[in-house]
Amino acid sequence: xxxxxxxxxxxxxxxxxxxxxxxxxxxxxxxxxxxxxxxxxxxxxxxxxxxxxxxxxxxxxxxxxxxxxxxxxxxxxxxxxxxxxxxxxxxxxxxxxxxxxxxxxxxxxxxxxxxxxxxxxxxxxxxxxxxxxxxxxxxxxxxxxxxxxxxxxxxxxxxxxxxxxxxxxxxxxxxxxxxxxxxxxxxxxxxxxxxxxxxxxxxxxxxxxxxxxxxxxxxxxxxxxxxxxxxxxxxxxxxxxxxxxxxxxxxxxxxxxxxxxxxxxxxxxxxxxxxxxxxxxxxxxxxxxxxxxxxxxxxxxx
Amino acid sequence: xxxxxxxxxxxxxxxxxxxxxxxxxxxxxxxxxxxxxxxxxxxxxxxxxxxxxxxxxxxxxxxxxxxxxxxxxxxxxxxxxxxxxxxxxxxxxxxxxxxxxxxxxxxxxx
Numbered sequence: 001x002x003x004x005x006x007x008x009x010x011x012x013x014x015x016x017x018x019x020x021x022x023x024x025x026x027x028x029x030x031x032x033x034x035x036x037x038x039x040x041x042x043x044x045x046x047x048x049x050x051x052x053x054x055x056x057x058x059x060x061x062x063x064x065x066x067x068x069x070x071x072x073x074x075x076x077x078x079x080x081x082x083x084x085x086x087x088x089x090x091x092x093x094x095x096x097x098x099x100x101x102x103x104x105x106x107x108x109x110x111x112x113x114x115x116x117x118x119x120x121x122x123x124x125x126x127x128x129x130x131x132x133x134x135x136x137x138x139x140x141x142x143x144x145x146x147x148x149x150x151x152x153x154x155x156x157x158x159x160x161x162x163x164x165x166x167x168x169x170x171x172x173x174x175x176x177x178x179x180x181x182x183x184x185x186x187x188x189x190x191x192x193x194x195x196x197x198x199x200x201x202x203x204x205x206x207x208x209x210x211x212x213x214x215x216x217x218x219x220x221x222x223x224x225x226x227x228x229x230x231x232x233x234x235x236x237x238x239x240x241x242x243x244x245x246x247x248x249x250x251x252x253x254x255x256x257x258x259x260x261x262x263x264x265x266x267x268x269x270x271x272x273x274x275x276x277x278x279x280x281x282x283x284x285x286x287x288x289x290x291x292x293x294x295x296x297x298x299x300x301x302x
Numbered sequence: 303x304x305x306x307x308x309x310x311x312x313x314x315x316x317x318x319x320x321x322x323x324x325x326x327x328x329x330x331x332x333x334x335x336x337x338x339x340x341x342x343x344x345x346x347x348x349x350x351x352x353x354x355x356x357x358x359x360x361x362x363x364x365x366x367x368x369x370x371x372x373x374x375x376x377x378x379x380x381x382x383x384x385x386x387x388x389x390x391x392x393x394x395x396x397x398x399x400x401x402x403x404x405x406x407x408x409x410x411x412x
Binding site: 092097098099101102103104109112116119 | 348350351352354355357358361376379380383384385
């Protein structure tokens with residue numbers, strides 16, 4: 001006779017055990033993240049697609065989702081009331097990001113407060129520390145989030161405003177739209193720094209897209225290091241898999257990294273891409289490949 | 303009056319450091335008394351805002367003018383707001399740059 005808590009577990013797991021949040025990252029840029037993310041999403045059922053490459057979101061060039069809503073993405077930055085401020089400089093001392101400069105008063109001139117909002121990380125330390133409560137938090141727009149759909153596929157995309165540098169804050173807000181009743185595919189930015197970490201963090205699995213070139217391998221190794229530190233399970237897709245040699249396969253075999261899919265170089269895919277057409281629409285046999293990849297990912301996770 | 307020159311080393315014999323925010327040392331030279339000191343720049347390792355911090359250091363030392371090679375807009379804005387004159391030099395030893403300053407031969411950044 002099973003204890004009561006085991007019976008509950010079996011019943012609850014039944015509906016949501018098949019939904020996963022999968023991020024698509026790379027290391028080296030230009031390997032085919034967006035191509036893989038888009039075509040993967042189009043091959044599955046019950047999907048939500050998030051474009052977190054907020055500095056250059058391009059997935060919708062291919063998905064062509066209809067946008068139903070655009071939301072301003074805001075962060076809090078300090079505003080100092082110079083009627084209350086005595087230019088003591090405590091806010092500037094506590095700021096870890098140097099986004100405040102206080103020019104002290106002198107005999108013949110009043111002090112000046114300079115803020116550099118683009119460096120501000122919205123931590124709130126300056127507000128907290130001010131002995132004159134002269135600092136309030138005001139909203140600053142850093143970008144936009146577009147929400148829409150392409151048929152049954154839910155879509156959300158972040159677009160960082162020109163001149164802004166705080167990608168991770170916008171990415172965090174895009175990810176707030178994650179719908180757990182769907183399989184969520186997230187297109188990450190290239191590289192391995194803060195924006196990528198913010199994107200792949202807390203996802204169930206990360207697909208690393210690479211190519212068999214020296215840079216492809218070098219940056220794949222960096223990305224693998226990041227995912228291991230974040231303890232996120234991952235696998236590799238080799239794009240343009242036949243353009244050089246088997247350096248990626250050898251590395252993956254040595255490190256026991258699952259190779260989820262290999263896409264040989266194909267002028268046909270390149271032509272479709274350059275016309276903004278996802279290749280699974282014209283090469284439907286690839287849909288089977290992506291479904292097989294999804295099954296492999298599920299097996300790894302279960 | 304004190305002026306600040308960004309330097310690669312701690313003596314008047316050292317070369318001008320063309321970077322402002324991440325220079326190795328600030329040489330603070332008093333034109334009137336001829337006294338001077340070399341201050342190590344701790345902002346070199348900041349991930350961001352080094353220009354702003356270095357400008358604050360210059361302001362705190364009471365310098366009324368800065369001589370460097372180039373600086374970014376954050377440092378520029380902070381120094382200008384504090385009313386500090388900014389001069390640019392393409393290089394040379396600190397004592398040579400000082401001579402050029404005295405002879406008004408340095409380009410001023412308006």
